[in-house]
Amino acid sequence: MSCCITSFLYSILLYFAIIPALTLLAIRLTIRKLRGKVDITNEVDISGKTVIVTGASDGIGKVTAEEFAVRGARVILACRNLQKAERAVADIRMRTTNGEMIIMHLNLSSLSSVRQFASEFIQKYGGGLSILVNNAGLVNPVGMRKLTEDGFEEAFGVNHLGHFLLTNLLLPELVKAGEKNPSDPSRVVIVSSGAHSWGSLSLDDLMYEKTPLEDWKWISKLYCNSKLANNLFNLELAKKFRSDKVNVNCYALCPGFVDTNIGKENMADNPPPFWVTHVLFPLLKLVMVKDAKEGAETTVYCSLSKYLTHHSGEMYRNCEFWDYSKRPKLSEKDATKLWEKSEKLVKLN
Ligand SMILES: NC(=O)c1ccc[n+]([C@@H]2O[C@H](COP(=O)([O-])OP(=O)(O)OC[C@H]3O[C@@H](n4cnc5c(N)ncnc54)[C@H](OP(=O)(O)O)[C@@H]3O)[C@@H](O)[C@H]2O)c1
Numbered sequence: 001m002s003c004c005i006t007s008f009l010y011s012i013l014l015y016f017a018i019i020p021a022l023t024l025l026a027i028r029l030t031i032r033k034l035r036g037k038v039d040i041t042n043e044v045d046i047s048g049k050t051v052i053v054t055g056a057s058d059g060i061g062k063v064t065a066e067e068f069a070v071r072g073a074r075v076i077l078a079c080r081n082l083q084k085a086e087r088a089v090a091d092i093r094m095r096t097t098n099g100e101m102i103i104m105h106l107n108l109s110s111l112s113s114v115r116q117f118a119s120e121f122i123q124k125y126g127g128g129l130s131i132l133v134n135n136a137g138l139v140n141p142v143g144m145r146k147l148t149e150d151g152f153e154e155a156f157g158v159n160h161l162g163h164f165l166l167t168n169l170l171l172p173e174l175v176k177a178g179e180k181n182p183s184d185p186s187r188v189v190i191v192s193s194g195a196h197s198w199g200s201l202s203l204d205d206l207m208y209e210k211t212p213l214e215d216w217k218w219i220s221k222l223y224c225n226s227k228l229a230n231n232l233f234n235l236e237l238a239k240k241f242r243s244d245k246v247n248v249n250c251y252a253l254c255p256g257f258v259d260t261n262i263g264k265e266n267m268a269d270n271p272p273p274f275w276v277t278h279v280l281f282p283l284l285k286l287v288m289v290k291d292a293k294e295g296a297e298t299t300v301y302c303s304l305s306k307y308l309t310h311h312s313g314e315m316y317r318n319c320e321f322w323d324y325s326k327r328p329k330l331s332e333k334d335a336t337k338l339w340e341k342s343e344k345l346v347k348l349n
Helices: 002-034 059-070 082-093 111-125 154-180 194-198 221-244 264-269 274-287 297-304 332-345
Strands: 050-054 074-079 100-105 131-134 186-191 248-254 314-317 320-322
Touching: 002 274, 050 059, 050 154, 059 074, 059 082, 059 100, 059 131, 059 297, 074 082, 074 111, 082 100, 100 111, 111 154, 131 154, 131 297, 154 186, 154 221, 154 248, 154 332, 186 221, 186 297, 194 221, 221 248, 221 314, 221 332, 248 297, 297 314
Parallel strands: 050 074, 050 131, 074 100, 131 186, 186 248, 248 314
Antiparallel strands: 314 320
16 A cells, blocks of 8 residues: 555656656756857957946846956946945955956936046046947836936937947047957947847837837837847948948847846836746746846857957847848848937937
């Protein structure tokens, strides 16, 4: 009798715990392998170089700042919350004493803050900028249209326009660093998202004042649009670098599905059903969601890989080229139009 019970319990354990756990482990290992990795033997030397990471107080940006510091760079952490940035630096300093870490205030939802950041940077550290990582970003709540200080739709204003202005103001510094290192172009790295594929920019209504919001249940169309703008910006920026013959490259990337704080406060306002938060999310997290360190790998790859020295204007994912031609909505005409409209909005011309 006791023998029957034991073998029954073993079968339960086998079918409901061991087999599912091994299957999940196999899927997890396969996905990790497919994701690719930064090849540190293929990195340019950044010791002593100046780099900027926006949104370095948290998530992918914080890890990116750490990766640069470990490699000896002077890292400017461009953050809107200075206390949070100080905590991030203190945490990073527990793991590495390499490099220099400097916090500067930058609020991308305010054009005057962007201008102030750029002029202070040029005044204090203006010997050339080797890498600019446009990483900061927000996901706005579904179905809601918020505005920045300058009256722009928030996701578009922060994720695209703030970075558009910042990059343009820092171009002379990027060019300067590129001139000093002819074999090693300066780089602009734009942290976009695969969500750009669901975006559709209405170029005559960029602030979404007239176009009806067609959000999905848990993802904002405005976020997707802002990420589409990131990719169009990357295309046009590369075109300008080529025509101006400057030694600067740019790349856009999707970090993957990464477990960070982005959008979490929105979930509190609009919580998904119980089975999503308690079954689907934990399972996804276990199997395929990246942690912030893994999420920063493609940013580090685009910032440092020698393989990319002769490439510009492309998109990357999992430390690999991600073919634009296989995705719609990235027309060069739209990229040029968006650039012209953005210039007017941020009053560059
Ligand atoms: N996580 C993902 O699955 C995922 C997927 C695709 C793309 N991405 C992209 O990856 C980038 C980094 O996101 P994350 O996942 O690391 O999120 P996160 O942990 O929330 O970090 C976002 C960073 O951006 C900063 N930020 C937000 N609004 C800002 C503003 N107005 N001015 C200056 N800084 C601002 C935040 O500052 P505070 O610390 O002050 O909030 C924070 O440092 C974003 O561009 C995001 O769109 C993420």
